[in-house]
């Protein structure tokens with residue numbers, strides 16, 4: 001069983017109803033650390049042992065520096081952060097550089113720090129019983145999606161990406177797939193903007209989702225502010241025979 005609390009699943013901010021990407025899996029593992037993370041209670045934040053990042057764009061890491069600082073006194077083990085090696089290098093150089101934010105990998109000391117930054121092994125890793133392997137993404141900077149498996153339940157997370165053949169090929173070949181959690185930032189009327197910013201639009205996504213097995217649930221996230229309804233209308237019309245969810249921040253899904 002995998003329980004997902006979609007603390008943030010929007011493509012931007014604006015009111016309480018919009019929080020950026022942050023998903024709590026089975027209470028102790030977080031995928032991305034956008035502004036949705038800040039809606040969790042202090043106790044819930046302190047229970048997070050692992051943060052797995054798709055990429056280093058601010059809407060996916062904005063609350064990571066604040067998380068470490070907020071819960072440090074409540075934890076007796078370092079917070080473990082996992083990402084592609086290139087993403088870890090970006091975090092070290094540009095965030096935890098003692099200018100934007102302290103280098104919490106050596107505070108209070110390097111042996112027992114508040115946080116450790118770990119390059120994700122190429123073979124993947126198991127965290128709290130959840131098996132993570134990276135999936136391809138195309139976003140103009142180092143980025144990936146994730147395949148997450150526990151028991152008979154397998155979820156595929158796209159991360160931020162343009163229409164990535166290699167991601168969809170991996171998803172299509174995965175006969176164990178339970179659900180795909182996929183970004184859709186724009187309606188198809190904004191296809192040019194979607195291409196420029198290397199995001200999905202609803203027209204391309206509808207084509208991809210209609211090719212999946214009909215029992216696979218789709219969870220559509222990362223809708224940009226102001227385009228939520230247009231995306232929902234387009235996808236609902238194109239995929240009327242499918243289980244397509246259009247969540248708002250705070251919703252909880254359980255798979256398996």
Ligand SMILES: [Zn+2]
Nearest residue numbers: 055057139160
């Ligand atoms: Zn991004």
Ligand SMILES: [Zn+2]
Nearest residue numbers: 057059060160
């Ligand atoms: Zn994003």
